[in-house]
Amino acid sequence: ATPTAVMVGTGIGAQNGILIKGGSHLETAHKISAIIFDKTGTLTTGKPIVSNVNIFGNLNNNNNGNNNSGKINKKTFFQMVASAEAASEHPLAGAIVNYAFEVCDVQSTTPPLSFESITGSGIRATLAPNNIEIMIGNLKWIKSEGISYDPTLTISPDRSINNNHHHNDDDDDDEGTLSHIEDQVRRLESDGNTVVYVVIDRQLMGYIAISDQLKPEAHATITELNKMGICTWMVTGDNPRTANAIAQQVGIDQVFAEVLPSNKSKKVMELKKMGHTVAMIGDGINDSPALAEADVGIAIGAGTDIAIEAADIVLVKSDLRDVITAISLSKTTFNRIR
Ligand code: ADP
Ligand code: MG
Secondary structure (H helix, E strand, C coil), X not given: CCHHHHHHHHHHHXXXXXXXXXXXXXXXXXXXXXXXXXXXXXXXXXXCEEEEEEECCECCCCCCCCCCCCECCHHHHHHHHHXXXXXXXXXXXXXXXXXXXXXXXXXXXXXXXXXXEECCCEXXXXXXXXXXXXXXXXXXXHHHCCCCCCCCCEECCCCCCCCCCCCCCCCCCCXXXXXXXXXXXXXXXXXXXXXXXXXXXXXXXXXXXXXCCECCCHHHHHHHHHHCCCEEEEECCCCHHHHHHHHHHHCCCEEECCXXXXXXXXXXXXXXXXXXXXXXXXXCHHHHHHHHHCCEEEEECCCCHHHHHHCCEEECCCCCCHHHHHHHHHHHHHHHCC
């Protein structure tokens, strides 16, 4: 292509909300043979909501200075959970804090005395005034911390919540039945929910399921890319069951799950080594090394500044279909004109 043709191509891109940071990126785009999609905020809206809660632990054995015994009530539970999560920047934390305020009538949170965020695992905080330790995170981490977990513990499923945040007791098919935590969680994860466990003073107290809606154009975009012969992958820090459920819903059949943020770029390298020309598409700070490593790094416009900076192409409108437009533009520019 002549320099003029490349300029025209990037110009057309810009007019359509596709920011291409240089002619070489426009050129590589039509060679893309594999695309890795980040999950949260890329395939999903990144605005998760709490979809289910089950509180089954009790404060009996907790030496917390209160006279509390028996099952912890929901407001107290969410007062503690929100105080810890308010210190986290993870999207899951935002969903939990919102839920505490909007649904559980929590009025305010108390800054934790100590706070630690364990990447890919969860958070640990110490709460005032009694130095209560709270851990919120995935099962893998909770188990690795030596918290006793009895998956066959039989508890009644919580029916007070559904995806619309309405209190609704009459649309459940298993009303009155008890089931194992593990079955409940497995079902939630198979529906694409992310489940985090809450541990207070080393006792498993409950779980919180969080769901994040798919972007409306995600499925059609993947279908079209697959038709074009491009392999599609998903990468996420989330557990394999949730990850596979989301992937299946959008039509992606290859998943890298439980990937630590620092390892996302390694997945790009793996596909490059297989001979692919790889595009990575993401929105988060976590994604920036992978965006830089990819042959074509594509950032979601609504994403973080760091991702936008690391990328070669920015989808200003945050519409996934613009990936296809960018590839078409590249084809037009570099195949037709010599
Ligand atoms: P992703 O960006 O795909 O969510 P992360 O590596 O950020 O991946 O997180 C992986 C997992 O770590 C989450 O699915 C969750 O189980 C756990 N986690 C991370 N941060 C928190 C948090 N603030 N509260 C509870 N769990 C968390
Ligand atoms: Mg993301």
